[in-house]
Amino acid sequence: MTTTLIGNTPIRRCDFLSTLYCTNIFIKEEFHNLGMSAKDRPAFFMIQDAIERQRIQPGGTFVEASSGNTGLGITLIAKQLGYQAKIFVSKSCSQEKINTLLQAGAEIEICENSNGLHDFHSTQFHAQSYAATHPNAYFTNQYYNTQNIRAHYKTTGPEIWEQTAGKVTHFLSGVGTGGTISGVGRFLKEQRPDVCIWGVEPKGSILQHYLSHRRTPEKVVPFDAIEGIGRNFVPGSFDPQQVDHIFQVEQESTKAMARLYREKTGILSGFSSAALLASLACHREEMGFTPEHTVLLFFPDHGSRYVSKLYSDSADFQTATKTVIR
Structure with missing residues (x-):
């Protein structure tokens, strides 16, 4: 890459x-940046960390809850490395971002909100549930992944x-x-x-x-x-x-x-x-x-x-x- x-x-x-x-x-x-946003930085760090720790196998699916930019970064990087991307966005996500995600090859699911893991209708809850119930799927979880901070620190x-x-x-x-x-x-x-x-x-x-x-x-x-x-x-x-x-x-x-x-x-x-x-x-x-x-x-x-x-x-x-x- x-x-x-x-x-x-x-x-x-x-x-x-x-x-x-x-x-x-x-x-x-x-x-x-590659995907035209700052979110490419943590996307790369989170993907690299998951691969190095063998949390996902070749050809697997990276999963994220995103307002669009992190999802795009993950999609572009995952695709270059031979992986798939499943992105959960809220209904407030701009149509421009959704179109860009689809064009990049992401699978999209639109959720009611992005109110966190405690809300059954949120992007975070659905992303976590998808990763937990599908083989070789890894939830990068930008809201709680230390690589998010590390990317900007480094x-x-x-x-x-x-x-x-x-x-x-x-x-x-x-x-x-x-x-x-x-x-x-x-x-x-x-x-x-x-x-x-x-x-x-x-x-x-x-x-x-x-x-x-x-x-x-x-x-x-x-x-x-x-x-x-x-x-x-x-x-x-x-x-x-x-x-x-x-x-x-x-x-x-x-x-x-x-x-x-x-x-x-x-x-x-x-x-x-x-x-x-x-x-x-x-x-x-x-x-x-x-x-x-x-x-x-x-x-x-x-x-x-x-x-x-x-x-x-x-x-x-x-x-x-x-x-x-x-």
């Missing part, structure tokens, strides 16, 4: 955001440190499984203990509460639907020790910032990437950036996967897509 197509993604200084917030804002563009964190010449002062990432922020946060804090590791999640998600109180809220309410981030359970791949704060944003402000960013830059941001933009706009005073800061925004994927959800009302989205794909 050509592993050089995973990782070593570029960072780009965003002049629009840097000027707007009077600081130095860089974007880590993960859509340059690859993403060191890349960011090197690409910013050790000047990074703030790292912002959406929080879904928690693997990215936990792995990157652990590495960066080992290099620079005062670096700020900030997460972003939708309004109503429980991880902000868990980070502050180390317990889940007594009442769990539905959270704003921002594809790829937000949870009503605490994933095992979320390490709160590495995270300083989690900001919450609303779906509507996220959509508005996606469109504003496209208008100002000609670039389509993904849904969770737009949530980072919304966090900057909604929590500007709290963040307190100065001209000396170096802020790294982690854009995990690409806006072309959310045209129907974020940009379908615009006649110029095709032009913007051409701008962002290089």
Whole structure:
């Protein structure tokens, strides 16, 4: 497999955001990975680990519960190595992602939600059940697989440190499984203990509460639907020790910032990437950036996967897509 197509993604200084917030804002563009998302990193680590530990035999099926990106990474890598992929997605998954998964050769099953193993209707429950009842099937289980964190500790964190010449002062990432922020946060804090590791999640998600109180809220309410981030359970791949704060944003402000960013830059941001933009706009005073800061925004994927959800009302989205794909 050509592993050089995973990782070593570029960072780009965003002049629009840097000027707007009077600081130095860089974007880590993960859509340059093989499957056009950051999820290729843990997908490769989880598959490699399963094969090395002989948890699956040649020709077997890798199984995952995914909002689309991890599933695609697993499908592409598994196919190159001679394996199959069975991906369970929730009904909120964008049609663009489902089409891409099918084109890559994945077998798809659509479930009611992604609310964790305790919910019989969830992607996680169905994925675990499928792997347990079918021969030579392995559930990679990104929500509880330590390779999820390890992938970002071993690859993403060191890349960011090197690409910013050790000047990074703030790292912002959406929080879904928690693997990215936990792995990157652990590495960066080992290099620079005062670096700020900030997460972003939708309004109503429980991880902000868990980070502050180390317990889940007594009442769990539905959270704003921002594809790829937000949870009503605490994933095992979320390490709160590495995270300083989690900001919450609303779906509507996220959509508005996606469109504003496209208008100002000609670039389509993904849904969770737009949530980072919304966090900057909604929590500007709290963040307190100065001209000396170096802020790294982690854009995990690409806006072309959310045209129907974020940009379908615009006649110029095709032009913007051409701008962002290089």
